[in-house]
Amino acid sequence: MDALKQEYARILQGLQIDRFNLDEDKYPGVFLPDPFDEYWTAKTKVMLVGRETAGWNTDNNKNTIKRAAGLGGVSVSEVVNESFRRFRKHFELKGDKVVDTSRSRFMQYYFRLARELGLDPRAMIYANLFAWDYDKKSPRNRPASEFNEIxxxxxxxxxxxxxxxxxxFIVFASGIKGADGLIRSLFNDHFGGYQTAKDKLVPGKLWEFEAAGATCYRIAHPRAEYGHAEFRDKVIERIRASVASSASA
Structure with missing residues (x-):
């Protein structure tokens, strides 16, 4: 995946570091997915997108936003390699399979999604709307210049x-508040827009749309209760039905 590494490095090198208060730099390592071989051979390719991590790749106690930009005594390429190693450690084999031992509701849903779609957990992609958290919390509360750059x-x-x-298929399980605007700008700015059918939107619960050659869904974060569970189920049902329909066509 040299091309992917180079693309990640190019983007990180464009970070406008002057927009950050480096005296309050509590950003962890940058989150960068690195697909396993199982993803490339999967007949159905699924990406599950969360909101942000909670202290990603902090084992070395060195990661900062300055370091991610290649200004902390290490190259951006090495920062990318570190993130890849952390991502792969997240899905280490125990015996001959990946075992879910996480208490994270998000990861529990990830493994459920894989199981019910008949996919190896390594055959899906775990991604995030934000490549960084701030001090293990959302970066939304940072000053506008910082947050906008993130x-x-x-x-x-x-x-x-x-x-x-x-x-x-892309499943945005990244919460409701503020997520829709970020998702809209993602596809408007980078993919020429998106299309939503009138009967594919349940306000505050489920949004289904087409974008970037994928069928996309936005649901609440998997830890959300109060009627959200049925919509997490619906997403799985709709993906399974779509795959079955395509197989029989």
Missing amino acids: ASTSQQLLAAQIRRFKPD
Whole structure:
């Protein structure tokens, strides 16, 4: 995946570091998905997109936004390699399979989605709207100049992933508040827009649309309750039905 590494590095090198308060740099390592071989051979390609990580790749206690831009005594290429290693560690084999031991509702839904679609967990992509969190929380509360740069760079990274991975289905399980605007700008700015059928929107619950050659869904974060569980189920049902329909066509 040298081309993917180069694309990630190019985007990170464009970070406008002067928009950050480096005296309050509590960003972790950058989150960069790296597909396993199982993804490329899967008949159905699925990407599950969360919101942001909570302290991604902090094992070395060195990661900062400055370092991600290649200004912390390490090259951007090495930053990318570190993120790849962390991503692959997330899906390490235990015996001959990946075992879900996470208490994260998001990862539990990830593994459920894989299981019910008959996919190896390594045959899907775990991605995020934001490539960074801030001090293990959302970066939304940072000053506008900082947050806008995080959002813009994250969208460039996510757009690069969608273009290269070419998923058949993208599930945005990234919450409701603020997510729709980010999703709209992602596809408007990088893919020429999106199309939503009138009967494919349940306000605050489920949004189904077509974009970037994929069927996309936006649901609440998997930890959300109060009527959201049925829509998480509906997404699985709709993907299964779509795959079955395509297979019989």
